[in-house]
Amino acid sequence: MNLFDAQSTEFIRRHIGPNEAETRQMLETIGESSTQSLVEKTIPKNIHLPSELDLPASISEQEYLQDIWMVASKNKVFKTYIGQGYYNTITPSVILRNVFENPGWYTSYTPYQAEISQGRLESLLNFQTVVSDLTGLELAGASLLDEATAAAEAMAMLFHHVNPRTTDKPRFFVDNQVFQQTKDVLVTRAKPVGIELVFGDYQNAGIDNSYFGALVQYPNSSGTIEDYRRFIEDVHYQGGYIVMATDLLALTLLTSPGELGADVAIGSAQRFGVPLGFGGPHAAFFSTKETFKRGIPGRIIGISVDAQGNNALRMALQTREQHIKREKATSNICTAQALLANMAAMYAVYHGPEGLKNIASRINVIAEAIEEELTTLGFEQLNNTYFDTLRIRADRGVIEPIALQNQINFQYYTDGTIGISIDETTTQKDALDIVFVFASSKGTDEATIGFDSEISAAGKIPAALQRTSAFLTHPVFNSHHSETQMMRYIKKLEKRDLALNTSMISLGSCTMKLNAATEMIPLSWPEFASIHPFVPQDQAAGYKQVIDELSSYLSTITQFDGCSLQPNSGAQGEFAGLNTIMEYHRANNQEHRNIVLIPISAHGTNPASAVMAGMKVVVVKSDEKGLVDVEDLRNKAEQYKDTLGALMITYPSTYGIFEESIREICEIIHDNGGQVYMDGANMNAQVGYTAPGYIGADVCHLNLHKTFAIPHGGGGPGVGPICAKQHLLPFLPGHFSLDKGQPVSAAAYGSASILLISYAYIRMLGAMGVKKSTEYAILNANYMKVRLAEYFQIMYAGKNGTCAHEFIVDLRPFKTSAGIEAEDVAKRLMDYGFHAPTMSFPVPGTIMIEPTESEDKAELDRFCDAMINIYKEIIAVQSGEADKTDNVLKNAPHTQHVICMDNWEHSYSRQSAAFPLEYIRESKFWPAVARINNTYGDRNLICTCAPVESYAEAE
Structure with a gap:
């Protein structure tokens, strides 16, 4: 064996689960001589590629890390004050290490199985509370994709809600001072559905009843803080609605959009500890009035109860989900930015209301100090009001070369002015460096800056727009401010979630494969x-x-x-x-x-x-x-x-x-x-x-x-x-x-x-590895299909009786014979330590299983053994051996609390409930809550953390 070749192909062996011996055993079970013959039976011959992919050969993990470090060094990390919706931020190390870099947080799936997703659901509920509190609106979602698309979703929601009355060409007003990327995405999204966008100055917009809504930015793209109250009243008078694009950090100092009268608030939570990353991913936020709860795009986390009457979280109002509405949908949002929303939520938990306000105030103070020095140098600062952004009248041709020489980026507006957006990472030395650039343009090589204690933390925020209302009063935002407290809170939530670091997640159509650590490090x-x-x-x-x-x-x-x-x-x-x-x-x-x-x-x-x-x-x-x-x-x-x-x-x-x-x-x-x-x-x-x-x-x-x-x-x-x-x-x-x-x-x-x-x-x-991944995805799926076909009806197969990389198990017969439904099987799998496969899609009453290539035979067998034992439990109900209503399936999942109760009144044993197979004893994953009552949660919609009063009442 060539040791150098072995090193370069090592990652292929790390990524693909089954080894050579396991591959032979699996092929024997299927009845195939080789993986190649299996693939040829599965993929029609007339569409096989005539040649190998023209991709580079595989390299080792160490080689890749060396290569990507050389690539990374080609990026230049300057101090950047461009702003425009993107800001440097400090990700607290406790969040970086324990959330962003932790597979317990980044490898979990969408919380469709809520009983084993309570940790991230609590964190997403925290996110919704942050957004709702800071924007002053009742209802917030659990993140959208980015600020621009959130604005487009708001426009679409209002368009469908209003069903414009007086024109075949409904209008949506967009203020000129909205971020350029947002305006451009609005154009893309408005055109296909026949919305006429009208751009202009909100102060002389001329709104009439042909407008169903309007969008303004607060603070705006130039950095000024406008009082939109009169404009909002005018739009409402004409029967339209207001969307306000805003900044969560600024809102710790500013009057909230809800208090100003806005109907929808959108924006990005990026500056709450989420890295810039050349534009993403970042969690957008969306909040609105309860009037729009049936039209709000994306996901909402709500509070419900479980089978024992305990509070439990779940995704609420799921009838709105777009895969159910199909062509009647008003949005196609399917994924969110959950990991980034969780980081932003944790940032708010860690800093708390006072910490966030201090960060915002410090930004405002630094901006004001820079303004004073630049004014002293003879420059004109055009923004009479601002939170973090100055707009300086200066010659770009002179300033930009000096700034770049000092590794500084400013925003250069089309009107010739220069923008300086201060952020959380800006230090006093950075402020001095900014002043030095402008001083140098005047021919001096010296610059000074003072931070006068008399500078007000809200000195450039109009008195009428300074925030007076409280926010983040819930105990969760006032309890975890030391690193020890924060680390333990994150770990507590992580332990309530099943992720790929716990077990296989065999979700059909979702392809939950290995996310290798080396891929994540850079x-x-x-x-x-x-x-x-x-x-x-x-x-x-x-x-x-x-x-x-x-x-x-x-x-x-x-x-x-x-x-x-x-x-x-x-x-x-x-x-x-x-x-x-x-x-x-x-x-x-x-x-x-x-x-x-x-x-x-x-x-x-x-x-x-x-x-x-x-x-x-x-x-x-x-x-x-x-x-x-x-x-x-x-x-x-x-x-x-x-x-x-x-x-x-x-x-x-x-x-x-x-x-x-x-x-x-x-x-x-x-x-x-x-x-x-x-x-x-x-x-x-x-x-x-x-x-x-x-x-x-x-x-x-x-x-x-x-x-x-x-x-x-x-x-x-x-x-x-x-x-x-x-x-x-x-x-x-x-x-x-x-x-x-x-x-x-x-x-x-x-x-x-x-x-x-x-x-x-x-x-x-490399070329060989990506092809082998396909090969083993097909092998693993067909192996599981053969094992389960003895017990369950498998729906659909290709011409030669094989499946592709996933297959559908029909559970509908058991509803008739035993009263057991797909949901019962999904919840029972939690007792075996597994996330259910995709349920009731694409066929109601079924589960769709996709093992991926990165699961080994032992894990495939463990899942199959669980399913086979569940089959036996169903047959026990069907035969009358087990009670039709009081059985392990109908009562699943079983929490640790339920198993440890003094009184056990079920017709089956605690052992059969919690430890139905031997392997579970070695590493038991306990669902955090019992089966959740979905209907109760929708009828009693609560989508933010309970108010402080409820805790006082409980005590």
Whole structure:
């Protein structure tokens, strides 16, 4: 064996679970001679790639870390005062180490199984409380993707709520002083649904009843603090609503949007301890009045009760979720930015209300001190009011070279003025350095600055807009201010959650694979973490290299001609792909091509994304085998041939099988004038063996948080880049910083910092490794399928009886025979130490299992053993051996408190409840709460931490 080759392929062996001996055993169980023969039976031969992927060879983890350090050193970490919605911040080390860098927090999944998600749910409830308190509005969500898309979601929510009354071209007013990236995303999102955006100065906007709403920035993009009360009254008088984009840190000193009369508040929580990361990922916030609770986009965490009457948290109002509403959806939001929202929440817990106010006051004081010195030097400061941003009249041509020489970035406004946005990291020395730059432009090599104790902490905030209301009064924000307290609080919450560091999470369509530590390490390096998205290009050369190379790799893997990394979620990728198609049709004078065909088996966000892109959905049937009904597709394509815009298709299908007729399907669409959009959610069954572009698609999105190893973070971040053929490349998302329009996200490269994870994944696996990952994803799924098929009915299979990388177990027969439903099986799996597979999607009453390639045979067997034992428990109910209502399934999950109660009145033993199999004794994971009452939580909607009075009453 060549030891050097062994070292370079070591990561492949680390990433893929089964070893050679286990592989042989699994193949024997399946009845196959090799993984290659299994793959050939599974993936149709007519779509196999003719050659190997043109990707670099795999490298070792140590080699990768050395390489990526050289790349990181190409980024220049200057002191940056650009602002515009992005600010340097200090991530407290206790949060950095115990949340951001902790797999217990970053590898968990969306809290659909709430009983084993109570830790992150409490933290997200804290986030909602922070947002609700600071914005002064009753209802807040558990994070959106970024500030710009949050503004677009607010516009869409109000548009659908108002159903504009007097015009076919409803209007939405946007103040000129809103951040540029927000205005641009609004343009992209307004155009497809027929909203007319009107830009102007709010002070002479001329609002009438054709406007359903308006957006203002507080403080605005120039840094001034405007009193919008009169404008808000005018908009309300005309029957419209106000969205206020704002800054949580500023709101510790400013009157809240709710107190001013705003209906919606949006913004970014980035400066609450979340690194800049060249633009993302950052948690956006969204709060509103309870009037809009049925229309608020994204997720809401609510308080309910469990089976024992204890308080328990869950995602509330889930009937609003867009995969249920399909084409009637008003938003396609599927993922959130949960990990970043949790960091922001922890930042607020750690600092508390006084700590946050002190940080904000210090920023304001430093800004005022700089203003005094610059004024003394003869410069004019134009902002009469401000929180953190000065606007100086000065010659950019003189100032900028001196600033760059001193490794300082300012904001250079189009009117020739210079912006200086102070942040939490700005020191007194930094303030002196800023003054020195301006002094140097006057020909002096000396500068001084004083911090007069008489400078007011709110000296430049108008008296009428200074905050007087309390915030963050709940004990959780006033109890954990030492590092010891904070560390233990974080650990307490972590222990309530099941993540990949506990056990396998076999969620079909969600691809919960290994998130290797080496892939994660560079994210914390300042050379990547501290880069502002609007710095000069030469300061982000390292990022540019990663972005260019990753784009090339993904284009190669998908067999497309180009790639946009901007969409910062899978649903954003769907919208971006469809918007690209629609822009292509418009450019060819075919704007009327707005019909999109979507198979009934498609992911639920597909129809929602299509409607957002201005398309009309026509559903295509599936046959009894779960395949697209080709004749129905052909008939509808021909019926709409004059208006057909696109087909949306998931491949392999959400039923876990490869459509043998996929090429024919693509040809039918093309023959009738449409484009083929492929949903890449199931790309983990394609990489290296086939590809969307080779199959015949025109554009696809990829879930980097699935196939390419970005962790799910308890519900986000995600990344959903789109790859496309040559004819669509001119219509991919752009950004003002790249001198191109049509952005779908706030930053040019979306969640840029976590692109490093997928980059590392491909570099360390190499061409051979990414292909082997596909091979083993298919092997692991088929092994589990064969083991479980003896006990459960498996729905759907390919032509040769195999599944792709996932399969569906039908639990519906047990509802009839034993009164046991899919939810009972999901909750019972918690007693065995497992997160349930995807439940009731795409078929109600089923579970969809996807093991991924990174689970070894022992873990696959452990899950199968749990399912087989659950089958026996169901049969016991079915036969009458176990009680139909008082049994281990109906009462699952069993908490430690329940098991330890003095009185045990159940018809089964404590041991069978908590330790049904021997392996559980070694490492028992206890659900934090018993089964949660979903209905109670929706009928009694509480979405913030309980008020202090409730604690006093309890005592």
